[in-house]
Amino acid sequence: MTHLKNAILFFLFASFTMIACKNGKKTTAENSEVYNGTASVSQGPATMVTQNIFECDRGREAPMGISTAKDGSQWTVPAEVNFTDDSFPFASDLFNPCTKIEYTSADEALAALDGTDIIEVDADGEIITAYVFADNYFEMYINGIPVGKDNVPFTQFNSNIVRFKVTTPFTIAMKLVDWEENSGLGSEANRGQAFHPGDGGMVAVFKDSKDDIIATTNSNWKAQTFYTAPLRDLSCASEEGTLRLTGTCNTEDSNDGTSYYALHWKTPLNWQSADFDDSKWPKATEFTNAAIGVDNKPAYTNFIDVFDNSAADARFIWSTNVILDNEVLVRYTVE
Known part of the structure; x- marks a missing residue:
């Protein structure tokens, strides 16, 4: 016995x-x-500050909130953005269901611009045109100067044109945000599940005044994450040098995510400037069109000749985790 x-x-x-x-x-x-990383950790929903910063027919609400971490620090979620700041210029519409400006080609969109959209970085510079599709939101700086922000913070899905005048070399710095419906929990409702992590992704093409491509998004860019959620289990998050890794974390949908965790890192001062040292930042991670899911989005498919140019195919980029990382800063210098 x-x-x-x-x-x-x-x-x-x-x-x-x-x-x-x-x-x-x-x-x-x-x-x-159990968490041994460098982030501040919050748990549960954020305190709502604004229920919705933008209204769009058939679009989701885009809330802003404040998460209080276990160390007492407070964090704006999904990110501190300039969407309501009139001094930060909006990008021009390439395809935007919210404004009903829906061009079928880049040439058509360019022909509609009158030149007042061009932001001057250098008076003696060349006019550069950037085409951007971001899931969900971006803010772009050139040598630290704001040149364009997304017209739609969440949905419907849109794409943009940003034009600026600059001399070469110049540094592109962008804040990318995968917005959230559940404030502080990095998630949204989807197919009957209240907590769906969603995903991000950004693709961009930069052309000179001769219409030649001078830069595209790819793994040569730098990318660092500053807000990760939702996490069911903190022990799945780790760090290797400056890499902030969550590849083993659960990304399944659920109907009970109110106790989920989030990780927050402070954005460095002057990260937008040309002389900021990003040498220790990780390289951007590339993702396929299929992984991001753009085959049914005319904001992208109308402009395949630009984004998927046969001679210079732009790649979707993000940090290492396109699902859980919700605020990502990216940088690249055009030589």
């Missing part, structure tokens, strides 16, 4: 261990709060 009892106890212990482990990490309640 003693041997049988020991065998039963061993079987129960082994079964519990297998259930409590996932991807080699224990997921007990105690271990789920």
